[in-house]
Amino acid sequence: MFTGIVSDLGEILSVDKIPAGLRTRIRTVYDPATIDIGASIACGGPCHTVVAKGTDAGGHWFEVDSGAETLALTTVGAWQAGHKINLERSLSMGAELGGHLVLGHVDGLARITKREDHPDSVYFQFEAPDEMAPFIARKGSVALDGTSLTVNEADGNLFSVFLIPHTLEVTTWSARHVGDAVNLEVDMMARYAARLAEFAKPA
Structure with a gap:
């Protein structure tokens, strides 16, 4: 974990x-x-x-x-x-949970479709695989290349995030550009919620 x-x-x-x-x-x-x-x-x-x-x-x-x-x-x-x-x-018992719960089980690849550099942040837009898009929600969490990030907007297969300077400094994100593929892990809670909803459907 x-x-x-x-x-x-x-x-x-x-x-x-x-x-x-x-x-x-x-x-x-x-x-x-x-x-x-x-x-x-x-x-x-x-x-x-x-x-x-x-x-x-x-x-x-x-x-x-x-x-x-x-x-x-x-x-x-x-x-x-x-x-x-x-x-x-890996997370040790009692350690601070600074991001969100991540399993390290990558679901697939997202591709960068847009990058915009601003004075205090960098905006990235991604395209998610069809089967993963339903698990990505506005203000929800995703792990991209192992980095816990908050979703800014989600529309169909497209979603976006803003990265602050500190994140850019201590990760690989400063070197990411349009067209790059990144490892995507959706929020585990979203996966479980979807599975429960599947069984809750009327017969």
Whole structure:
């Protein structure tokens, strides 16, 4: 479980093919001594399991494996050495819930359709997949590339958010542009509400 509050801007050091998919080594400020093998870290949105960790001359790093479903549903398959990704460690009991409850289970890809830079914020508009659009509501929450964001407007498949300077500074969002695909996870509460409504329909 995560909150969508990015706590490190990691850098991909290497991406290697393995029988199960891809293995990625990621540079981080996280101290390997505090990371257990098998721990969960959200990497650009998708939850990944740590399979190796260490420290070298360049600093701390950890490795994760990405399977077929992750590669099919997310941007992970496009990762390359040098790319920056948003990182968040899993939520611990008693920790402050600064964003919203995020599972790290990406539903699909949203695509940036508009970016407008303002003095105190940046406006982004996205197009969501048809099957995900009904779960995105005005003033509701979404996780985009692992960042908890509040929906400004929602109209059909289009929705928008405003990002403040702090968010732009500590995440990958300053480098996002029109046409980019981003990992989308809709609010888990919206998914459960839709499922309950389905069973509440008259027979």
